[in-house]
Amino acid sequence: MTRKKSLNHMQLDVLNYRSTLDDESVLTLQKLENGYEGELLFDQVLKKYKVQYGLIHVKDFLFEFDGGSKEIQIDNIVISHDACYIFEVKKFEFNLMMDDRNMFYFEDGRECTMLNNQTERQVGTVRQLLSDCGYPMAIHHRLVFINPNQTVYGMKKESPILLPNTMMRFLDNYMKPNRRDYRFLEDALNERRLLRSKHVNFYKIDLDTLRKGVYCKSCSTRLIRSSRYKYSCNGCDVKISTLDAIKCLIHDIRVLNPDYKMTSQFLSRLSDGEITGSAIRRYRIKGDVQY
Numbered sequence: 001m002t003r004k005k006s007l008n009h010m011q012l013d014v015l016n017y018r019s020t021l022d023d024e025s026v027l028t029l030q031k032l033e034n035g036y037e038g039e040l041l042f043d044q045v046l047k048k049y050k051v052q053y054g055l056i057h058v059k060d061f062l063f064e065f066d067g068g069s070k071e072i073q074i075d076n077i078v079i080s081h082d083a084c085y086i087f088e089v090k091k092f093e094f095n096l097m098m099d100d101r102n103m104f105y106f107e108d109g110r111e112c113t114m115l116n117n118q119t120e121r122q123v124g125t126v127r128q129l130l131s132d133c134g135y136p137m138a139i140h141h142r143l144v145f146i147n148p149n150q151t152v153y154g155m156k157k158e159s160p161i162l163l164p165n166t167m168m169r170f171l172d173n174y175m176k177p178n179r180r181d182y183r184f185l186e187d188a189l190n191e192r193r194l195l196r197s198k199h200v201n202f203y204k205i206d207l208d209t210l211r212k213g214v215y216c217k218s219c220s221t222r223l224i225r226s227s228r229y230k231y232s233c234n235g236c237d238v239k240i241s242t243l244d245a246i247k248c249l250i251h252d253i254r255v256l257n258p259d260y261k262m263t264s265q266f267l268s269r270l271s272d273g274e275i276t277g278s279a280i281r282r283y284r285i286k287g288d289v290q291y
């Protein structure tokens with residue numbers, strides 16, 4: 001399974017080209033982009049072990065706990081050598097400090113609360129989850145700081161964190177084949193997976209305030225209609241068909257508000273009139289798109 005961006009991340013991507021983000025949203029988007037890049041980098045590293053040993057790797061696992069009153073997301077759950085490894089990946093641009101109790105601080109001395117509260121809660125909820133699924137086992141948690149230009153001062157050999165220069169040795173030592181078969185556990189986890197967070201925003205769709213046109217999924221540039229059947233991107237040289245352009249329009253609205261009812265006319269206006277309502281309707285009647 002490839003790793004998808006979170007809904008919140010996709011929403012900001014869309015709003016970034018269809019409107020003007022405020023400063024806070026620009027920062028949030030930057031953080032989400034960094035985080036996503038970090039995840040993809042770690043996926044690449046882990047892939048070798050996963051393929052070689054047939055390990056279970058569950059990504060971006062969002063689930064409820066405390067009887068459904070709370071939710072939590074775990075970036076990576078890996079079952080290796082009959083134990084559970086939680087890898088929480090961070091791609092930070094700033095250095096951190098660590099004290100004797102494994103507490104994190106920023107360089108100016110402020111406590112980094114987001115890291116300090118996270119580990120215990122993740123281990124506790126995953127422990128409960130594994131035992132609910134009928135697979136209680138040892139759980140190991142590692143924070144992975146994947147950016148080679150970032151460091152953690154005060155880190156000791158036994159600190160539960162991995163840096164790019166210690167990561168491979170750890171994985172070589174602990175990523176090993178399982179003796180038992182955990183495919184049922186993987187299914188049981190996926191049955192408990194929430195499709196989206198309860199806390200995600202749905203945006204009010206107002207065609208007058210959205211920038212019109214079709215935008216490139218890879219680089220957010222507005223695509224140019226180069227012929228009746230093709231759109232092309234000057235930003236990254238991608239070319240897509242009219243059908244794919246309609247899919248992009250639908251994707252953008254669905255991401256902003258999954259409940260919004262679109263019409264062919266609405267989509268045509270969103271395309272800035274470049275695709276007619278009747279053309280869009282024809283694709284729908286053929287079953288090529290749904291909205």
Ligand SMILES: [Zn+2]
Nearest residue numbers: 216219233236
């Ligand atoms: Zn592009």
